[in-house]
Amino acid sequence: MLSMKAKYGLRALLYLARQQNQEEPVLISELAEKEKIPKKFLELILLDLKNHGLLQSKKGKGGGYLLSRRPEAIKLGRVVRVLDGPIAPLPCASQTAYIPCDECEDEKTCGIRLVMKDVRDATAKILDGTSLADVLRRVEEASTQPAEALTYHI
Amino acid sequence: MLSMKAKYGLRALLYLARQQNQEEPVLISELAEKEKIPKKFLELILLDLKNHGLLQSKKGKGGGYLLSRRPEAIKLGRVVRVLDGPIAPLPCASQTAYIPCDECEDEKTCGIRLVMKDVRDATAKILDGTSLADVLRRVEEASTQPAEALTYHI
DNA sequence: TATTTACTCTATTGATTTAATAGTCTAAAT
DNA sequence: ATTTAGACTATTAAATCAATAGAGTAAATA
Numbered sequence: 001m002l003s004m005k006a007k008y009g010l011r012a013l014l015y016l017a018r019q020q021n022q023e024e025p026v027l028i029s030e031l032a033e034k035e036k037i038p039k040k041f042l043e044l045i046l047l048d049l050k051n052h053g054l055l056q057s058k059k060g061k062g063g064g065y066l067l068s069r070r071p072e073a074i075k076l077g078r079v080v081r082v083l084d085g086p087i088a089p090l091p092c093a094s095q096t097a098y099i100p101c102d103e104c105e106d107e108k109t110c111g112i113r114l115v116m117k118d119v120r121d122a123t124a125k126i127l128d129g130t131s132l133a134d135v136l137r138r139v140e141e142a143s144t145q146p147a148e149a150l151t152y153h154i
Numbered sequence: 155m156l157s158m159k160a161k162y163g164l165r166a167l168l169y170l171a172r173q174q175n176q177e178e179p180v181l182i183s184e185l186a187e188k189e190k191i192p193k194k195f196l197e198l199i200l201l202d203l204k205n206h207g208l209l210q211s212k213k214g215k216g217g218g219y220l221l222s223r224r225p226e227a228i229k230l231g232r233v234v235r236v237l238d239g240p241i242a243p244l245p246c247a248s249q250t251a252y253i254p255c256d257e258c259e260d261e262k263t264c265g266i267r268l269v270m271k272d273v274r275d276a277t278a279k280i281l282d283g284t285s286l287a288d289v290l291r292r293v294e295e296a297s298t299q300p301a302e303a304l305t306y307h308i
Numbered sequence: 309t310a311t312t313t314a315c316t317c318t319a320t321t322g323a324t325t326t327a328a329t330a331g332t333c334t335a336a337a338t
Numbered sequence: 339a340t341t342t343a344g345a346c347t348a349t350t351a352a353a354t355c356a357a358t359a360g361a362g363t364a365a366a367t368a
Contacts, residue, residue: 011266327351
């Protein structure tokens with residue numbers, strides 16, 4: 001389950017990705033207000049994302065946050081891992097944060113792990129294959145297309 | 155993330171699915187001991203699974219739990235939903251337990267939802283497509299196959 | 309039918325995590 | 339020097355998770 005933290009973080013990043021001038025910092029206050037996110041909570045989230053290299057910040061007047069890379073280069077998988085931790089449903093099925101189960105006798109033949117590894121792989125494929133730019137493009141498509149175009153007719 | 159509850163539940167179900175005589179009840183005590191699950195906690199889990207139609211029970215001497223259907227007919231998706239709730243990473247992306255976001259202005263064009271729906275679909279496809287019997291078969295394959303057979307050679 | 313066995317049910321507890329808030333500190337601009 | 343705005347640490351309230359406790363009920367059998 002995606003936490004509020006991750007949801008807020010993604011919303012903030014998408015807001016930044018939508019800015020026409022990607023060089024110009026956006027105030028935390030603006031992000032908080034526009035995206036309806038508790039400001040103090042958002043500060044922590046943005047700081048976290050900054051410390052993991054996804055955001056840059058400028059202090060003082062005219063300061064704020066901006067993406068540290070192009071929206072095409074920021075994958076949702078990275079964001080989710082930073083804010084919510086590993087993607088795998090079980091630590092023993094994680095690629096980036098593997099931790100063995102202590103009860104597990106033989107991990108190679110643990111059925112639950114085998115299936116959860118499939119789930120991890122499928123999820124990671126989607127999240128690591130989707131950038132902020134991809135999300136914006138999909139949103140654009142969804143709002144441009146008339147509803148009928150999305151429906152199958154018999 | 156899969157909870158201990160779901161993990162314990164799956165382990166217990168797989169234990170039952172491995173029984174040669176599927177008609178003969180297995181004691182909670184045996185399940186708890188063999189699968190190293192706190193007995194009292196396991197009681198709650200099994201009861202829950204029973205109330206959702208996945209298990210049957212017999213009281214008194216010679217009693218215990220048994221699967222209420224064949225191992226081929228019990229899908230992991232059902233088990234996980236009973237013990238951990240909806241599979242979707244967000245309530246607004248759930249098929250079986252949809253709840254709209256209150257902040258969301260236009261759900262049809264919410265990018266986060268679009269992606270999380272993909273994640274849900276991919277996860278549900280795996281979990282709803284895998285039965286207890288499938289898991290046992292995979293475990294069997296994994297433990298029978300020599301290690302080399304699983305490795306690609308250049 | 310008394311007794312034992314074993315599941316049923318409700319309540320409670322402690323630990324952890326989550327979401328949010330408070331307040332002080334530091335850097336940058338004017 | 340002053341204002342602006344992010345940086346950082348600590349704390350708190352609520353929710354969830356994992357586990358435990360104990361009394362109750364149904365079924366078998368001696």
